[in-house]
Amino acid sequence: MAQRVIITIDDQHAAAIDKVAASLKKAGLKDTQVLSSLGIVSGEVDAKHRSALRKVAGVKAVEDEGEMHAQ
């Protein structure tokens, strides 16, 4: 089942975030959005490929995307 994920890229790969994003796509990430200033990549991944994302060089964390609400 596909799930939305938020991926944090570590500081060492801050300048190479596009390369990390390309590796993430190869590892199964789809509908990818790259936020270069913050070092964040988001997208959708099939559950069976999720663990592969964590192994991509430069990935600090893979977290489930959630919803924010007006307070």
Added chain:
Amino acid sequence: MAKRRPTRAPRSLETDFPVISEPAALPVTGGPTRFIVTFRDDAIGKPQVMRSALRSTTGARSMALASDFAGSALNLEETGGADAILFEQLGIAVVTGDRTAHRNMAVAAASDSGNILAVEPEGFMTASAQLSKDYLRGFRDAAQRLYEMSDGGAPLAPFMPLPSDAPAEMEAEAATDFTWGINATRANTSRFSGQGIRVAVLDTGFDFDHPDFLGRSVLQQSFIRGQSAQDGNSHGTHCIGTACGPKSPATGPRYGVAHESTIFVGKVLNNAGSGPDTSVLAGMEWATTNRCQVISMSLGSQRPQMTAYNQAGQRALNAGCLVVAAAGNDSDRRIGRILPVACPANSGPIMAVAALDRQLQVAFFSNRSGTVAGAKVDISGPGVRVYSSTPEPAVPPRKPRYDFLDGTSMATPHVAGCAALWCQATGKTGAELYQKLTSNARATSVPSNDGGAGLVQAPQ
């Protein structure tokens, strides 16, 4: 939160549940979502029938029964692990499931023979989660009443009445020169206006036609698919009003702090008041790229700290962009329920803002410092009965373009506005600006785990 106090009616079984006419929101996630399932009359009061219908369509295993909580009121948080919550006396269930579960339930509802009458369209819960909590609370209260009535006429749980002085107090507020929040933060006597300072408010958008903002420098970007940055909710317009509203509005009191700031409207919450992390983070990226010295986020959800927001907040701060966020409204101190600061305010580099009332006491809904490093309340702002701008309603009767709202959401833009003034006054940004705000806050009697450094103050 953001409840309109004047229109708040006592809850009763006759109360109409809100109907959301929101166009289908973007499908933000393929993961589990919550649905409201309505059963046919035959199933009402028969939890076994409801359970079996849900099990066969959704595979839901763990089901909580609303009446199990009847000794005390149903606490939605306590049912967090359940796939479904059954309100057996109402013939309604709240089900957590994926698209397949939804499809199966919808197919069952389309058949005349099954026990399921209707399933709220997918996206309903996703798009309206802010409202849905109240919606669910209504169910909870109704279920509670039904249970008590069935229990031999035991006294009904008292509903929280609107204080009798509230309408008069608010009428008086609308007739003053400055709102209580502008007074309490001393924005009214500040020499500074926020001129030249860029303030991003990431929320439900803005009413670009509001007469109080004509001639102001306003930039906009929507991060919600299919919706423009025009505010279809009113939450965003209210927050922008507090942070950046004018020095002399056409009518009524002054309600805005940084009255000459440049406004960046980032729509990251849809018109029902919710948005996915990707939209919020994309809004933060946009504001950071545009070198907004202040980023105001009156949003959150009760989740553990996230690495993504820790890093996003730190990167923004390093780039000279101070992020302030609502501590969250998940608590109800009237019944002793106190929850920790919500995400993303629970990230260290992001300033978490609690809400105070006019007596400078912590608001009953305002969250408390969490136990994780960084998840503490950092500062407080006025957040109860806050008067500010709202969009003109799309349908008659035409109302004044102002309203009173409650929430840590309302406290947050008071801090954002003051941050813009401090930035103008001192030239400080990022971590130094953060420090200016906390070190100049006014001490109150509220303990620091509830109110942080104290009530935010404007530079004089």
